[in-house]
Amino acid sequence: MIAHADTIPPARHPLIAWILRWILTTNHKEIGTLYLCFSFLMFIAGGAMAMVFRLELAQPGLQYLGADFYNQMVTLHGLIMVFGAVMPAFVGLANWMIPLMIGAPDMALPRLNNFSFWILPFAFFMLLSSLFMQGGAPNFGWTLYAPLSTTYGPPSTDYLIFGVHLMGISSILGAINIIVTIFNLRAPGMTLMKMPLFVWTWLITAFLLIMVMPVLAGAVTMMLTDRHFGTSFFSAAGGGDPVMFQHVFWFFGHPEVYIMILPGFGIASQIIPTFARKKLFGYNSMVYATASIAFLSFIVWGHHMFTTGMPLVAELFFMYMTMLIAVPTGVKVFNWVATMWRGAMTFETPMLFAVGFVVMFTIGGFSGLMLAIVPADFQYHDTFFVVAHLHYVLYPGAIFAMMGAIYYWLPKWCGNMYNERLGKIHFWTAVFGLNLTFFPMHFAGLGGMPRRIVDYALPFADLNLVSSIGAGILGLTQFLFLYIVVDAVRGGSGKATGQVWDSAEGLEWTLPSPAPLHTFHKPPQVD
Amino acid sequence: MTDRQTDRQARLRRHTTLLAVAAVGMFGFAFALVPLYNIFCEITGLNGKTSGEAAPMAVSAPASQTAQDAVEREVTIQFLSQVSRGMPWEFRPTESRMRVRLGEVAETQYYARNFANKLFTGQAVPSVTPGYAARYLHKVECFCFTQQHLEASEEIDMPVYFYVGEDLPSDIGTLTLSYTMYPVSSAARETSGAAEQTTETMPMDHSEHSVP
Ligand code: HEM
Ligand SMILES: [Cu+2]
Numbered sequence: 148m149i150a151h152a153d154t155i156p157p158a159r160h161p162l163i164a165w166i167l168r169w170i171l172t173t174n175h176k177e178i179g180t181l182y183l184c185f186s187f188l189m190f191i192a193g194g195a196m197a198m199v200f201r202l203e204l205a206q207p208g209l210q211y212l213g214a215d216f217y218n219q220m221v222t223l224h225g226l227i228m229v230f231g232a233v234m235p236a237f238v239g240l241a242n243w244m245i246p247l248m249i250g251a252p253d254m255a256l257p258r259l260n261n262f263s264f265w266i267l268p269f270a271f272f273m274l275l276s277s278l279f280m281q282g283g284a285p286n287f288g289w290t291l292y293a294p295l296s297t298t299y300g301p302p303s304t305d306y307l308i309f310g311v312h313l314m315g316i317s318s319i320l321g322a323i324n325i326i327v328t329i330f331n332l333r334a335p336g337m338t339l340m341k342m343p344l345f346v347w348t349w350l351i352t353a354f355l356l357i358m359v360m361p362v363l364a365g366a367v368t369m370m371l372t373d374r375h376f377g378t379s380f381f382s383a384a385g386g387g388d389p390v391m392f393q394h395v396f397w398f399f400g401h402p403e404v405y406i407m408i409l410p411g412f413g414i415a416s417q418i419i420p421t422f423a424r425k426k427l428f429g430y431n432s433m434v435y436a437t438a439s440i441a442f443l444s445f446i447v448w449g450h451h452m453f454t455t456g457m458p459l460v461a462e463l464f465f466m467y468m469t470m471l472i473a474v475p476t477g478v479k480v481f482n483w484v485a486t487m488w489r490g491a492m493t494f495e496t497p498m499l500f501a502v503g504f505v506v507m508f509t510i511g512g513f514s515g516l517m518l519a520i521v522p523a524d525f526q527y528h529d530t531f532f533v534v535a536h537l538h539y540v541l542y543p544g545a546i547f548a549m550m551g552a553i554y555y556w557l558p559k560w561c562g563n564m565y566n567e568r569l570g571k572i573h574f575w576t577a578v579f580g581l582n583l584t585f586f587p588m589h590f591a592g593l594g595g596m597p598r599r600i601v602d603y604a605l606p607f608a609d610l611n612l613v614s615s616i617g618a619g620i621l622g623l624t625q626f627l628f629l630y631i632v633v634d635a636v637r638g639g640s641g642k643a644t645g646q647v648w649d650s651a652e653g654l655e656w657t658l659p660s661p662a663p664l665h666t667f668h669k670p671p672q673v674d
Numbered sequence: 675m676t677d678r679q680t681d682r683q684a685r686l687r688r689h690t691t692l693l694a695v696a697a698v699g700m701f702g703f704a705f706a707l708v709p710l711y712n713i714f715c716e717i718t719g720l721n722g723k724t725s726g727e728a729a730p731m732a733v734s735a736p737a738s739q740t741a742q743d744a745v746e747r748e749v750t751i752q753f754l755s756q757v758s759r760g761m762p763w764e765f766r767p768t769e770s771r772m773r774v775r776l777g778e779v780a781e782t783q784y785y786a787r788n789f790a791n792k793l794f795t796g797q798a799v800p801s802v803t804p805g806y807a808a809r810y811l812h813k814v815e816c817f818c819f820t821q822q823h824l825e826a827s828e829e830i831d832m833p834v835y836f837y838v839g840e841d842l843p844s845d846i847g848t849l850t851l852s853y854t855m856y857p858v859s860s861a862a863r864e865t866s867g868a869a870e871q872t873t874e875t876m877p878m879d880h881s882e883h884s885v886p
Binding site for chain 1: 856
């Protein structure tokens with residue numbers, strides 16, 4: 148973000164030099180910025196698709212879209228938000244903050260870092276180009292269930308498969324880099340149990356990524372060979388089994404949902420102590436809770452498949468394991484609340500987002516528990532209740548955490564304070580829009596409105612209209628957010644100090660704001 | 675470079691290699707899940723697949739009083755059929771349900787007819803509900819063990835001989851046996867010379883299906 152004359156080869160057109168600098172950069176801060184900008188772009192793209200299908204759903208009947216295009220929109224929305232928005236945003240944050248938090252000069256593998264980022268634009272170009280292909284974009288949901296994606300998938304499915312391979316490679320390389328950095332580049336005295344929680348949660352997330360992204364790659368590879376090379380992994384006619392796709396997918400899929408939330412847990416654990424002006428309550432239990440959540444996430448995948456005709460014992464096993472996850476999750480929520488308890492709290496924008504995260508993520512946790520009850524899930528499965536659940540854990544979870552993180556660290560990145568008043572307005576409109584959008588979906592789902600269908604029965608009309616209005620508001624808040632960030636980068640409401648927040652702790656606050664391009668060349672001493 | 679730096683460089687490289695190997699290993703693991711899943715299903719009958727081979731005839735002559743009771747037990751068998759999308763066949767059971775005594779060989783028929791104006795080969799794939807009952811349903815003879823070649827407009831009745839094992843858990847009162855008739859795919863065609871020029875893989879049709 149700061150022009151560095153010494154890195155630019157002389158005698159080139161300044162524009163070309165500028166472009167080359169961003170393409171070739173191996174600096175963790177610049178790559179972090181690239182990731183964050185890219186993920187915001189994807190967030191807007193995925194959001195635009197949501198606007199399209201919410202418009203269609205505002206009224207019963209078919210107004211603007213056909214069923215097939217509706218399904219394409221839903222599919223791409225899911226894939227882009229998961230792989231294009233949430234995951235790269237967290238990787239960008241990791242790039243920016245992990246070296247600063249552990250006192251490292253850069254990531255351990257800077258060139259690999261550059262490579263993992265630049266794979267992504269190609270992956271998403273490929274995925275989005277499927278919209279313009281004959282037969283349309285993939286239309287079988289982000290879960291890619293066979294045989295919809297094999298026998299009945301449109302030709303563009305192959306581009307999706309290749310795109311998923313690329314995204315997988317990108318995340319795996321990013322994860323390797325993060326682990327190697329954390330294990331090798333910590334400043335002297337920064338023992339594992341002194342690491343900030345954001346670093347801890349990312350370390351565990353990176354292990355999850357290495358364990359499950361290859362499994363997704365394997366699943367889509369089997370899809371590819373089923374489609375073109377005569378194998379029958381998922382085709383009953385050839386001795387395969389379509390249900391097996393679901394097993395392989397959810398073996399990846401459930402850890403994946405924790406990949407999208409663990410860094411958010413870390414962020415909340417950084418922000419809340421700062422604004423409660425107290426040490427985080429139960430640091431050790433936070434670390435162990437995160438590790439046990441990660442471990443348990445590998446043995447609960449069956450809760451997505453209760454209705455596929457599993458034997459009763461398997462249903463019971465997955466039900467109890469799923470409910471068990473609520474225990475470490477509960478420990479975390481308890482610790483956050485205990486940190487706030489009797490703290491000298493103030494509610495600057497990052498804190499608002501963190502508190503909003505805790506409250507509304509918990510609502511999503513509760514609906515998750517309802518879904519985990521086998522007999523109840525037979526009623527809720529594939530209805531909007533599931534949609535309500537997943538958006539309560541992902542929007543106030545992953546997205547709010549991310550936005551809180553940006554408000555929290557932006558002054559460190561660009562050296563200016565953002566406009567606090569606008570930040571608060573952003574928070575409250577987002578809370579309003581989000582609850583207006585997703586809360587009615589609980590009732591629609593309980594009433595039996597199925598998900599992934601372009602039309603619905605008349606009794607759901609009012610609920611859907613409310614959801615669509617909420618979605619519109621939520622969509623608009625993104626532009627307010629963009630404005631606040633751009634405004635802060637261009638001066639905002641004044642220069643930030645190095646400390647930024649008076650009681651923030653951690654190595655990143657010992658640096659000046661904006662953080663210089665190169666930091667911690669001499670490792671700091673941590674005691 | 676100082677010693678400490680080279681040390682660190684070596685450690686970095688070792689960690690990177692280890693993690694990369696782990697990632698490649700997990701990719702392999704995804705494929706290993708396939709045989710693991712099949713073995714698991716075979717042991718537990720999880721997916722309702724029945725054995726692809728003919729079962730030997732049941733050995734009767736109950737040895738004990740409890741076995742005697744079991745022989746007295748009857749269960750209901752329901753028959754279902756499905757034809758793969760777009761396949762020009764009619765395919766249905768001739769009776770929709772029957773009562774059978776455990777251990778006793780029963781017979782039923784499925785009717786198939788080819789509406790196409792040329793030879794067409796099909797393969798029926800069985801499935802049992804509830805899934806874990808699959809291993810108690812023994813087929814002595816079944817049209818699903820072989821492919822069916824039907825000439826234009828040809829129709830046939832295809833027999834199934836089966837019995838339900840005497841060890842069927844007592845909580846199962848009804849079994850559903852369902853067959854799906856699939857066109858023989860191009861991959862399978864290579865191994866069955868007879869169907870060479872005539873069978874066809876169904877053309878994939880993307881235009882009309884809609885909702886996942
Ligand atoms: C207390 C913790 C949680 C429990 C007990 C839980 C339980 C469940 C269950 C049982 C389902 C399957 C519902 C169905 O399809 O019938 C489900 C779906 C889902 N959950 Fe959770 N969940 C929890 C936390 C989370 C978190 C933290 C995330 C992500 C950040 C998440 C993301 C999702 C998503 C994306 C789906 C829908 C997948 C699809 O598209 O079908 N859940 N959850
Ligand atoms: Cu799950």
